[in-house]
Amino acid sequence: MQPPVSSCVFCRIMAGLEPASFVYTDELAAAFMDINPVTRGHALVVPRAHVVDIYEASDELAAAMFVVAARLARAMKGALGCDGVNFWMANEPPAGQVVMHAHLHVIPRYVGDGFGLRRGSTGRASRAELDELAQRLSRALEAKR
Numbered sequence: 001m002q003p004p005v006s007s008c009v010f011c012r013i014m015a016g017l018e019p020a021s022f023v024y025t026d027e028l029a030a031a032f033m034d035i036n037p038v039t040r041g042h043a044l045v046v047p048r049a050h051v052v053d054i055y056e057a058s059d060e061l062a063a064a065m066f067v068v069a070a071r072l073a074r075a076m077k078g079a080l081g082c083d084g085v086n087f088w089m090a091n092e093p094p095a096g097q098v099v100m101h102a103h104l105h106v107i108p109r110y111v112g113d114g115f116g117l118r119r120g121s122t123g124r125a126s127r128a129e130l131d132e133l134a135q136r137l138s139r140a141l142e143a144k145r
């Protein structure tokens with residue numbers, strides 16, 4: 001169900017009503033930098049349409065999200081010098097979902113981080129830093145195509 005755009009932060013970002021550092025957009029999904037990154041380069045893949053979680057997503061939407069996440073992971077490996085990339089999706093509040101618009105976390109893993117799936121944020125990143133990372137990843141995505 002589509003809520004009023006004003007009540008969902010990710011719908012507001014998609015509508016251009018809130019700032020975001022975009023890496024990628026297509027007809028079905030988009031990727032932008034997480035404002036409270038767990039590690040440097042942490043990004044979110046978000047469907048354009050308002051669906052609450054993966055259980056509500058159509059196969060087409062789910063596939064679109066995972067394709068973008070895979071491209072992003074390859075771009076991160078090349079452009080950020082990370083050791084690897086973790087995917088995380090909470091799907092429901094008991095698992096830690098806070099923003100109730102589906103999103104797949106794509107989290108670079110650096111040597112020494114260990115292999116924990118999710119840790120706390122390192123704090124809010126500046127828009128300038130997020131923009132710089134988004135541009136770097138966006139260029140790496142273009143280069144791979």
Ligand code: AMP
Binds near residue numbers: 020033096098
């Ligand atoms: P979750 O806890 O899985 O619902 O994740 C929500 C994520 O959205 C968190 O990692 C937040 O840091 C991130 N987030 C919330 N608001 C924004 C925003 N305006 N721009 C970018 N990321 C956001």
Ligand code: ZN
Binds near residue numbers: 008049
């Ligand atoms: Zn929404």
